Amino acid sequence: MVRLNIQQLFPTLTDLSLIKEIEESGISKDFEQGEEIIRKGQFLNFMPLILSGSVKVIREEEDGREVLLYYLEGGNTCAMSITCCLNSAQSSINAIAEDKTELLMIPLQKSEEWMAKYSNWRNFILMSYANRMEELLYTVDSVAFRSLDERLLKYLEAKAHILKKREFSITHSEIAKELNSSREAISRLLKKLENIEVVELGRNKVKLLN
DNA sequence: ACATTAATTGTGT
DNA sequence: ACACAATTAATGT
Numbered sequence: 001m002v003r004l005n006i007q008q009l010f011p012t013l014t015d016l017s018l019i020k021e022i023e024e025s026g027i028s029k030d031f032e033q034g035e036e037i038i039r040k041g042q043f044l045n046f047m048p049l050i051l052s053g054s055v056k057v058i059r060e061e062e063d064g065r066e067v068l069l070y071y072l073e074g075g076n077t078c079a080m081s082i083t084c085c086l087n088s089a090q091s092s093i094n095a096i097a098e099d100k101t102e103l104l105m106i107p108l109q110k111s112e113e114w115m116a117k118y119s120n121w122r123n124f125i126l127m128s129y130a131n132r133m134e135e136l137l138y139t140v141d142s143v144a145f146r147s148l149d150e151r152l153l154k155y156l157e158a159k160a161h162i163l164k165k166r167e168f169s170i171t172h173s174e175i176a177k178e179l180n181s182s183r184e185a186i187s188r189l190l191k192k193l194e195n196i197e198v199v200e201l202g203r204n205k206v207k208l209l210n
Numbered sequence: 211a212c213a214t215t216a217a218t219t220g221t222g223t
Numbered sequence: 224a225c226a227c228a229a230t231t232a233a234t235g236t
Binding site: 171172173183184187188190191201203204 | 218
Binding site for chain 3: 202204
């Protein structure tokens with residue numbers, strides 16, 4: 001059943017002997033919602049493939065400020081871990097399970113071995129790297145050029161997409177933290193959105209309408 | 211059921 | 224951004 005998952009989730013991995021190797025050396029690991037997967041400063045000795053659930057990738061400052069970089073879902077891999085693994089550097093980001101999440105940990109040596117051995121694997125890594133880069137550019141310019149209300153709406157939509165839910169239990173200050181804004185600003189914008197009938201609010205609750 | 215308290219949200223400056 | 228008010232949920236009595 002792992003094989004089925006891998007073929008469905010990672011359609012570019014067609015080489016059967018590669019899939020067999022992945023099955024053999026991948027270690028599956030479960031994370032509960034909210035659990036830390038990778039901490040800033042940690043050394044990585046594996047490459048995580050996401051089988052199910054979703055992961056949010058956060059950039060965090062020492063003073064507690066943070067920005068949401070992007071979400072990863074089933075079929076993705078963490079691009080940061082690639083950079084990190086190549087030069088055995090410390091992680092520069094935090095990754096948190098946004099949902100109940102299942103990962104397949106690929107030992108670093110295996111990944112390197114497969115890079116040389118399977119063009120499938122090499123392309124997969126390259127492509128996911130390129131995709132993440134794209135996502136990242138998108139968030140960079142939304143931070144740089146978009147107003148906070150646009151960002152808030154995008155944030156909610158991205159969250160809805162990733163969690164496959166339109167209603168979240170989250171507080172205004174948690175949202176503010178992820179967008180690196182203030183709680184008051186978010187409260188006020190959310191209320192505007194509520195008046196425009198775009199969202200419905202409650203304590204610990206934001207619901208996207210439409 | 212009611213009172214107390216803590217957390218979350220609202221508002222004016 | 225700050226200070227404080229208001230509201231809501233959780234908990235104890």
